[in-house]
Amino acid sequence: MSEEKLPARAENFSEWYNQVVQRAELADYAPVRGCMVVRPYGWSLWENIQAALDRRFKATGHVNAAFPLFIPMSFLEKEKEHVEGFSPELAVVTIGGGEKLEEPLVVRPTSETIIGYMYSKWIKSYRDLPVLINQWGNVVRWEMRTRLFLRTLEFYWQEGHTAHATEKEAEEETLRMLNIYTRFAVDDAAVPVIPGRKSNTEKFAGAVRSYTIEAMMGDTRALQAGTSHNLGQNFAQAFDIRYLDVNNQLQYCWTTSWGLSTRFIGAIIMTHGDDQGLVLPPRLAPIQIVIVPIYRNDAEKAQVMPVVERISRELTESNFRVKVDDRTEVTPGFKFNDWEMRGVPLRLEIGPKDVQNNSVMSARRDQPGKEGKKSLSQDQLPGQIAELLTDIQASLFDRALAFRDAHIFDPHDYEELKEIVQNGWAFSWWCGSDECEAKVKEDTKATTRCIPLDQPGGKGTCIVCGKPAEEKVYFARAY
RNA sequence: CGGGGCGUGGCUCAGUCCGGUUAGAGUGCACGGUUUGGGACCGUGAGGUCGGCGGUUCAAAUCCGCCCGCCCCGACCA
Structure with a gap:
């Protein structure tokens, strides 16, 4: 870092x-x-x-x-729309083994x-x-x-x-x-x-x-x-x-x-992701739990490490993806920030106090700082961890959903649509014509993203031209 | 391909306008010591053809020309 x-x-x-x-x-x-x-x-x-x-x-x-990986150029040309769509972005091999090829080979675009x-x-x-x-x-x-x-x-x-x-x-x-x-x-x-x-x-x-x-x-x-x-x-x-x-x-x-x-x-x-870095959903995270041992001297280290090893083994045997950060050249504080940057969903801190109290300190990645910290008993740890990870997974989804829904609007008129797509999505009736779609793109850089399968029903009027419309569409600026 | 910006230790950059000791800083890296529950500190050290080629000059990171590369904004797209 x-x-x-x-x-x-x-x-x-x-x-x-x-x-x-x-x-x-x-x-x-x-x-x-x-x-x-x-x-x-x-x-x-x-x-x-x-x-x-x-x-x-x-x-x-x-x-x-x-x-x-290689496709004969002539294959691409067999489907008209396909070749028109892809030809501007093809990589083509024309020489093989030092000889010019009779037919160029396309590196597959699909x-x-x-x-x-x-x-x-x-x-x-x-x-x-x-x-x-x-x-x-x-x-x-x-x-x-x-x-x-x-x-x-x-x-x-x-x-x-x-x-x-x-x-x-x-x-x-x-x-x-x-x-x-x-x-x-x-x-x-x-x-x-x-x-x-x-x-x-x-x-x-x-x-x-x-x-x-x-x-x-x-x-x-x-x-x-x-x-x-x-x-x-x-x-x-x-x-x-x-x-x-x-x-x-x-x-x-x-x-x-x-x-x-x-x-x-x-x-x-x-x-x-947040301002601390990556945040990974527990179900896909390469490392679900990182354990950071805390100690000040060899005596404490000798107390702490066996507990760290035991808990690591216990969690690994319960099929969690666990990493012990036993680096000696960086401080615990550095490790906290480091693993937050990498988005590990849950961190366990184990120090002398925990050895004394039969506890571990947990810290949720989705709640940075003190709110996300909670002391857990070392007893029945896998069950507690499973619950926490499930909760993190759910809260990530809920937060993302709430954010999305807070940024989708139904504009009353075209002027409003132009404003909305600067910082959100517009969900509007659309007549289905290429022209109206193109006009939105030219005026705002927003494109139609999709006509959702889940339609509100009924009919409306196109947000752009005012003609009758049967479906609603999302307009948004896209990656 | 059009418009804008930038190339200097691994990374981020200062120095370039106005040429002149041995090219600097922060960070990272290595070693030693003290540290360690929210990004530790001290010391020592390694690391640079200043993007490339050519020119001007007693002298070029610095001035001139050409070339190369990267980033940002547009046209194209998972």
């Missing part, structure tokens, strides 16, 4: 974010512009995210596989095309369906402006790709996976999200319909935290993914794709 204080979030959110990422040792800048190195602590967080999602994918019948090609080989009959495959991997998109985790040239993610016999099944799958993302965000990451449908201009290049979970960050800007796409028959037609149905009729498949990336780490940082 270098400088002592972080910039206040309220003063300079963007600089606060950059420093938290680096000082918590989640990631660092790579020597290539726009690329990041995910450091062990950040990767460990990602592994926990992976495990939480993968468990949910497996529970709904999905299996993992791995497809190549894998619909190469997986579509394989699916056309594998799927012959309705008996082969559905195909439910997920891939954990990395992709490359040549972005102009980059931020650690939020937008880098290369990022890690999972992409699910499924093929179905009917349109209905594909739509069900698309919404099922959107719901899994929602459950993951809410239950595992304590990040409140709004599941909804993307507007035409915001949808995935090549999709019929795109769905998203949108989250509000600590500066009120919106972050698209995961997406699920109903691809219709667009890729099935482009890659000839067909099957024989029960009547021996040749039919095109209906496909979907869905993805969630390391960007979600950015969502966690910007949802829960």
